[in-house]
Amino acid sequence: MAEITESTVILGEDSSLDAAGDQPVRSSDGANNRTPEELVAKAIAPVKKEFLRPPPSRTQSDAAAEPKKDNSAQSGLVKEKKSKRQLKRERRQDKKSALNLCPVISKTGNVDSCPYKDNCRFSHDVEAFQAEKPADLEGECPFLGSKEPCPYGLACRFSGTHQERPHNVNTTCSLQKSSEINGLNKDVQKLLWKNKMPFPKSDAQLKKLGLTGPNKALKNMLEGEKGDLPLNNSNANGSNCGVTHDSTNGFDHPLEVSIEENGSDDLVTDEIRPLKKAKNEVEEKHSAIHEGFMTSTEQLEQVYTEKGALSDHTMMETDISLKLHPREKKLIDFRDKLYLAPLTTVGNLPFRRVCKFLGADITCGEMAMGTNLLQGQASEWALLRRHSSEDIFGVQICGAYPDTVARTVELIDRECSVDFIDINMGCPIDIVVNKGAGSALLMKPMRMKSVVEASSSTVEIPITIKVRTGYFEGKNRIDSLIADMGKWGASALTIHGRSRQQRYSKLADWDYVYQCASRAPDTLQVVGNGDIFSYLDWNKHKSDCPELSTCMIARGALIKPWIFTEIKEQRHWDISSGERLNILKDYVRFGLQHWGSDRKGVETTRHFLLEWLSYTYRYVPVGLLDVIPQKLNWRPPSYYGRDDLETLMASDSAADWVRISEMLLGKVPDGFTFAPKHKSNAYDRAENG
Structure with missing residues (x-):
C-alpha cells in the first residue's frame, strides 16, 4: 500500500x-x-x-x-439494483473469464499442477491471465514475513514483491500470529446439506423439557396453558398431533412451544455434577476426524450416529440430561471489561482486530441466523471465524424456536472454539422480526424461557442474552423477567436502552437499564448498551449504577474505534488525520x-x-x-x-x-458502484442489532 x-x-x-x-x-x-x-x-x-x-x-x-x-x-x-438473474449471468461470465485462473495453478505457477486437468472449471491459460490482470498495487504483499509463500501466488495484486520475501526459516511467521480458526469442515457441511447431522445433546434436553413430541401439545391443551400454541399441528378431526420441527428448513413449518409457569425448579430434581468419564471410542473417532485421520463424510456420519445412539443408551441408565447448575458452568467475568458489540456488516474480523489493537477486551462476531448455520451455508459460518488476538470471543446467533437455537448451540460448541454464545433477542430488523426471532421474542416470554433453558442446558460454555427494553414504546418488559433469567441458565444479559419500535431514535433510557440491573440476581451479570461515545459516558454509567458489570460499545466504536483507548487512558484523544489514516491502513x-x-x-x-x-x-x-x-x-x-x-x-x-x-x-475497477447498506439516517435508525 x-x-x-x-x-x-x-x-x-x-x-x-x-x-x-x-x-x-x-x-x-x-x-x-x-x-x-x-x-x-x-x-x-x-x-x-x-x-x-x-x-x-x-x-x-x-x-x-x-x-x-x-x-x-x-x-x-x-441507481438500480441488479436482479438475481443478472447477477447469476455475470457470475457465469466471470467463471469463463481468463481472470478466473485456477487457484492451484496460481499458487504453484505450474499448469500441470491442477488435479482436475481439463475438467477444472477455472481457466488454465496463464498468459491470458497475466495479459488481463490489473496492474499491481503499491505496497507490500500482506503475507510477507511468512515461512510459506503467498497463498494467492500469481493472482496476488502485490505479486511483484513476492521475490522480496525473506527466505530465513527463523523469521517470525506473521501468519502464525495472525491465524484464524472456526472454519466450516467440508464433511460437516455435507452432513448439514443432507440433513443427516444428529444432535444428541440438544434433542435430549428438548425431550426432557417437554419441548418436542406430541405429549407436549396434548399437555398444553389439557392444562389450558395460555402461552405459545403449536402451529400446523391439527389433523382432519381437529385434534392435536405431534409435528417435528426441522431446523434446517428455516421457519416454514415451526412447532411453537412453551413451558409451564412454575419455573425450572420443577424440571430438575438433583443438580449434581456428572462424573468425568474417560474418552470413549466414539469420541476418539471424532477427535481423529479433526486431526485428519478420518475425512470421509460416511465415516463422520457414522461417528455422529454412533455418538447419538450412545447418548440415548446412556440416558436410559443415568440421566445425563440434567442441566448444569449455573455455578458449575464455565463463567466469564465481564466486570469492567471493554465489550465490543456484535455489529452487522461492519463488525467483521478485520474490524475486530483493529478494535483489539486499540484496547477492546471482549469481542463478539456478527449475528448469525441459526437456520442458515444448520443448513451449512458457508457465508453464515464465515461470521463465526475467530482471530488469534481475540482472547475473549463470543458468537451471536438468532433463532425463533428452542429446537433451532439448541441445535445451533450444540453445533457451534462441537465445531468451533468460542468462549460464550450470545442469543439475540433484540434485533429490530423487519426480516428477522417477521420470522419470530430477534425483538419478536420480547412479546413471548415463555418462548424466551424455553429458548434459554434448552440452549444453556445443552452446552457448558456460558449462554448470554441481548435484549431491548421491550417491543413497543412505553411497554417495557425486561424488569419483570430479569429476576428469573438467571434461573433459566443465562450467565449475562445485555440491555440496549431502547425499544424495538424506537429503533435508534431518541436517546437510550439508561434509567430503565439501572432499574433492571438493580433487580437482577447475583448470578446474572448485567451489561448496559446505548449512546456511549466517550470515557465520560462510560464513567457516568458505571458510577451511577454499581450493579452494572460493564457497558457494551456499539456505534461509538464504528465512528471512532479509538474510544477503547480513550476509556483506558481516561482522556479525550484529539487524533490527527494521519493517525486516523494509519488505522485505515491497518484495517486494509x-x-x-x-x-x-x-x-x-x-x-x-x-x-x-x-x-x-x-x-x-x-x-x-x-x-x-x-x-x-x-x-x-x-x-x-x-x-x-x-x-x-x-x-x-x-x-x-x-x-x-x-x-x-x-x-x-488503488483505482476502482471500471463500472464500479457502491451504495451503503445502511441508507437510513444513523442518528435515527441503523440496522445494527
Missing part, C-alpha cells in the same frame, strides 16, 4: 457534493448565528466558527437554471489477510472499507469543537478540517469515501 500523508491529498472538484452527486452538501445549519449551547440543544455539533463552511452563495433560481451534471459514476452510487492490511490479496479479495476489502467510512465521517475532531466531548446524537455541520485529509474524512459524499479507498487500494 502506498505511503500517504496529509499533504498528498487533493480534493476533487465534486468534493462538496452530497451522496446523490448533484446537490451541495448541507450548509452549516445556521451554526454561524447560534451559540454553542443553542447548537447542543438542537443536537448539532458545536464546531468552532473558523472551521465552518459558508452556506452556498448561489440562489435557488441560479441552481434551477444551471444544468445538472450526471455525477452518478463519480459518486459510486447504485487485516482485510487483505482475511479476504485475500487477489482481485476479488481487494474489492471485498474495499467494499467493507466503504461501509465503515459511511460511519467514520460523523466523527468531529476534538480540536474543532467548542464543547467536548461529542455526543452520539449530534449532527455535524459542514466544516473544514485542519488539513485537506481531515476535510476529506469529514465529507458525507460517497464519492469522497471512494477516493479514500483509492488511496489505500
